[in-house]
Amino acid sequence: MCSAQIFNRHISYRAAGHLSGCHPISSGALDLLEFCRHLLFEHLATRVRIGCWAVGTRIPGSECQVGFRGIRFSGRPRFFRIPAGPRGLDQDQVSELRGGSQCILFPALGRRLRRCGPGPRALAMAGQPVEVDGGIMEGGGQILRVSTALSCLLGLPLRVQNIRAGRSTPGLRSVCLLMQVSMPCVLFAASPSELRLKGGTNAEMAPQIDYTVMVFKPIVEKFGFKLNCDIKIRGYYPKGGGEVIVQISPVKQLNPINLTDCGSVTKIYGRAFVAGVLPFKVAKEMAAAAVRCIRKEYRDLYVNIQPVQETKDQAFGNGSGIIIIAETSTGCLLAGSSLGKRGVNADKVGIEAAEMLLANLRHGGAVDEYLQDQLIIFMALANGVSRIKTGPVTLHTQTAIHFAEQLAKAKFTVKKSENEDDASKDTYIIECQGIGMTNPNL
Template identity: 25%
Template sequence: MNIREENMIEIDGSQGEGGGQILRTALALSLITGRPFRLLNIRAKRAKPGLMRQHLACVQAAVAVAGGEAHCTAHNGQGQALSIGATELSFTPGPVQGGDYAFAVGSAGSCMLVLQTVLWPLVTAQQPSTLILRGGTHNPMAPSFSFLSHMAPYFAGGGPALFEMQLMRHGFYPAGGGEVQVRVHPPAQGLAPITLLQRGALVQAWAECLHTGVPRNVAERELAVLQRALGWQPEQLRNRGLRSNEGPGNVLQVVLQFEHITEVLTAFGDKGISAEAVAQGLVREVQSYLAQQAPVGEHLADQLMIPMALAGLQGKTSHYWASAWSEHARTNAQVIERFLSVRFVTEPLEGGVRVELRSVADACGTWVAHST
């Protein structure tokens, strides 16, 4: 057994929430730390376990930014090439290289999840990068382009922008076909600490319905429900019909912009679900968020964890107050703690949870990916 095999981390993909986030976080941190890993029981708690097309795209993107197959390897449990349905992955990283990359999911799967896999390794690279991502841009069970573009400033922790996003074409399930350009700017001084403990005053709020290939009155009905339930004015309601070749699709989102945080809440139209039911579900989410004081919503809480951990390796303390600490977040913390010398410490706070990132003495990872 060579040194790299002895250093291999073994992860049970059935732990915690048992989904694809375990894979994406492990890939990202393996690239950053240079530590290989073996992932068993991939997506064991999903209706269709194993790698789906979008997860295979994440692995392929990770290999690409680490110098390709000549420097980075990804195999199934039998040491063979990965394919859809694989439930075991052995991954040995190579040195991460900034540059120009294009990744396509090849279906309506979320290309934002591919970004989630390679973003932080490229942020720690020596050179800037430009990515072209193709696939779904607004998908259920994944951060949307709209969400990530609004959240981008908070990942930087008050430091220079780490990445910029431009939507070239929307992509919805089941057709896909979306395209996003992302420019990644590695910070010269490393990541800044993240502190998000107050919302501040509400600056503005609005709802936006993205739709194409569905009857126009669907958007009108959805927005009418939001207007009545939230007491909003007509100018707060944005009805955005998209090009016919970008659909079909129906996404309803609410943006709440406070002094210190912006929250984006999203609902998706689907066959068999009325426009009113879609909007009412979103109303409940908005009302739940507004009933609390915690600035960080449940989904952003999960997204902030890797940049917090990377800043923590430089001795920078980060903390935030979240409205919820989900099983998804707890599982993500466990995976991060397997690779990096950090711990996430939580404590209840006024109906939410305060999360702090602390370093630990037993270091098992470093800021620099590894030497070339």
């Protein structure tokens, strides 16, 4: 189950369980729409708690249309229950909410709802919603994350169909994926935000929290903001159970970035970890195999991969993995990573991460294949022209560009690198003329 709360702009999101006093409501991707809308919700009285509105269903092929006008709550706690379907609430209380096969439930503080003007930051729901097909291109959570964040920031009515139609399992279980969708929103809030994110920290089909902290964080801060990420406890598939606290201060505008000079590799380092019942020797074997693989191409460079045994107070569940980072003379960070799996030899896990890193280095890009798509939304919002040099453009990146152009009207170009050194490499330049999003609160 999923819930969100705002106490004087302290924001908490939980991927499982529900807050005391809040009715448990449907989990999955659609809940994320409402979580983001709360992040920039303008009309909040002191110490207001709002449960996450769940609309529609979470299976592929489902559809939802959501939105609200500014509402102010006061008085004692009370639950409102609205039947699903087109009827919605009375217009004297709140703009129409429409759901799928489930009911919409939310707790409000007050015996009645009082209409407020929408204001410059409230989400106006006038006009027809933008139609988004969640089954096209990569067909997964990337579509939902980018379109939801931009809908929240730009005040666009949004209808998402066929959510995660290209995926076999529903939901956004990873803390790092939740961070991706929430960060752009809180950057344009009125005051500093703290997000308490719970779920998996090291999961398949998502960035590892180590990658987020060691690669994504220092690079994304080049847009002109500071991000603090405190890993309270790690959580592994399938139980999750991890917790990360993210603190971000708002900005007036995002600066454009230029990451086109990859430089030369000066350091290679990383960590190989095990948690729970897995023996420490697994971490040592992953690290040793990765070092042997890397030294075939970088013989004169010291490779420092530390094996780590995570204690019970550091991690929940059983898990293992490795991340390896290459740092260059121009400050670029590229990485390779892999997670341990049942029946897979530890040496193979280490070699897989090493070969991923080496492939990224061979392309001559300044960002690796997993960072390129995460930077697209920030490039689209920035004030000016951003340029990044990367290897082959992934389908995730193509998807993020498509929806950034469709919703934010940012202008992207992708072309083969014309640098002589890149003539024999599969290297590209992604350029974006950002929309210069301005924070009206600052």
